[in-house]
Structures are given as C-alpha cells and as structure tokens.
Amino acid sequence: AQTVTQSQPEMSVQEAETVTLSCTYDTSENNYYLFWYKQPPSRQMILVIRQEAYKQQNATENRFSVNFQKAAKSFSLKISDSQLGDTAMYFCAFMMIYNTDKLIFGTGTRLQVFP
Amino acid sequence: GAVVSQHPSRVICKSGTSVKIECRSLDFQATTMFWYRQFPKKSLMLMATSNEGSKATYEQGVEKDKFLINHASLTLSTLTVTSAHPEDSSFYICSALGALRTEAFFGQGTRLTVV
Numbered sequence: 165a166q167t168v169t170q171s172q173p174e175m176s177v178q179e180a181e182t183v184t185l186s187c188t189y190d191t192s193e194n195n196y197y198l199f200w201y202k203q204p205p206s207r208q209m210i211l212v213i214r215q216e217a218y219k220q221q222n223a224t225e226n227r228f229s230v231n232f233q234k235a236a237k238s239f240s241l242k243i244s245d246s247q248l249g250d251t252a253m254y255f256c257a258f259m260m261i262y263n264t265d266k267l268i269f270g271t272g273t274r275l276q277v278f279p
Numbered sequence: 280g281a282v283v284s285q286h287p288s289r290v291i292c293k294s295g296t297s298v299k300i301e302c303r304s305l306d307f308q309a310t311t312m313f314w315y316r317q318f319p320k321k322s323l324m325l326m327a328t329s330n331e332g333s334k335a336t337y338e339q340g341v342e343k344d345k346f347l348i349n350h351a352s353l354t355l356s357t358l359t360v361t362s363a364h365p366e367d368s369s370f371y372i373c374s375a376l377g378a379l380r381t382e383a384f385f386g387q388g389t390r391l392t393v394v
Contacts, residue, residue, distance in 0.1 A: 197381065209385035254330065255322065259383070265311050265376065266385050269323045
C-alpha cells in the first residue's frame with residue numbers, strides 16, 4: 165500500500181521569504197503522480213503543482229517549485245516570495261497512473277505567513 | 280479549469296435519519312470520483328473510489344452499508360450516510376478525475392452535523 169508522510173505539522177515564514185515543505189512517500193510502483201494541494205480556510209482544495217514520476221525535471225509554477233527525488237521518495241515544495249495569501253494547509257498527495265486509481269493524502273502542514 | 284459542484288454545503292440531520300450528498304462534474308465527464316472524510320485540522324481520509332457503472336471500492340474500515348455510494352452517470356456520484364449518528368458528523372469532500380486522468384478536481388465539501 166502507498167503511504168504519504170508530512171513530518172512538519174506547522175511551519176511559519178515571513179512575508180517575501182522562502183519556505184520549504186517536506187513530503188516523503190512509499191510505493192513499489194514506478195508510474196505515478198505527485199501533487200501539492202492547498203486548502204485555505206474556505207476548505208476548497210486547490211491544486212498547487214503536479215509532478216509526473218517519469219519526468220526528471222522538477223515542476224515549477226510561478227513562485228512554487230518542487231524538489232523531486234525519486235530514489236529517495238521525497239517530494240518537497242518550495243514557496244518563494246511568500247505572500248499572506250499563501251497561509252493555508254498544504255497537503256502532499258500521491259496517485260498511481262495505472263491499475264488502482266487512488267488519490268492519497270499526507271497528514272498536512274499548516275503554513276502561516278507573517279507580515 | 281474543470282468544475283465540480285458538491286451539494287449541499289451544509290446539512291443538519293437528526294440521529295437515525297439518512298442524508299444524501301451529491302457530487303457533480305459540471306463541464307467534463309468523470310468516470311472516477313473519490314469520496315473523502317476530513318476531521319477538524321486533519322488530513323483527507325479516502326473513504327471510497329467510485330467508478331461509473333460499477334460498484335464503489337471502499338477503503339479498509341469504511342462500512343459500505345453505512346456509506347452508500349452510487350455513481351450512476353458520468354457526471355454524478357452520490358454519498359448517502361444511512362442511519363446517521365453524531366459520530367458521523369464531519370466534513371465530506373468529493374473529487375473527480377479529469378478526462379485525462381492526470382488531475383483530480385474537488386467539490387466545495389459538505390459539513391454534516393448529526394444531532
């Protein structure tokens with residue numbers, strides 16, 4: 165079975181600074197997707213970034229980038245130039261591409277951005 | 280982006296009654312939908328995977344007779360909480376896999392309170 169672990173329950177960062185959220189996962193599969201989702205106080209889940217396991221290049225979306233280390237099964241999220249609106253829960257998630265379709269979430273990291 | 284509508288957003292029901300939650304993909308066909316339960320300040324726990332035209336696949340520990348899932352069309356999946364009890368009170372979230380099956384889109388969630 166696949167598992168996703170986020171070891172940082174809470175993080176804080178000053179506005180305009182950079183913060184990195186950690187995520188590790190466990191799977192015996194080779195083809196999968198990894199995601200970071202943001203859940204603001206409204207509780208609407210918002211996709212931040214997606215990484216395909218078969219791609220070596222790290223995904224980037226504006227201020228958000230990942231460090232994907234497939235061998236180490238590590239998938240961290242870097243937020244640059246943090247903004248007050250980045251305050252939210254962040255969830256790392258895993259989904260297999262073939263066979264069983266399951267989207268599994270980590271325990272989450274609560275990020276607080278301070279002015 | 281694709282839109283998933285979940286209804287109702289809030290519901291209060293009496294203990295012993297049943298309540299139905301709808302999840303609709305508004306502008307795409309979703310052969311696969313996921314149902315999650317989220318406790319306060321906790322992660323999303325996958326309850327079941329719903330595939331159109333077939334029986335849902337429930338996660339270990341989730342009572343299929345208590346949480347009835349029906350995915351009768353490519354745009355609609357429903358979760359019925361039968362004989363609800365106060366311990367069923369929670370936030371329930373649905374998501375639908377997009378047509379390319381590379382991303383899941385989320386509903387707004389339903390806050391269920393059983394009194």
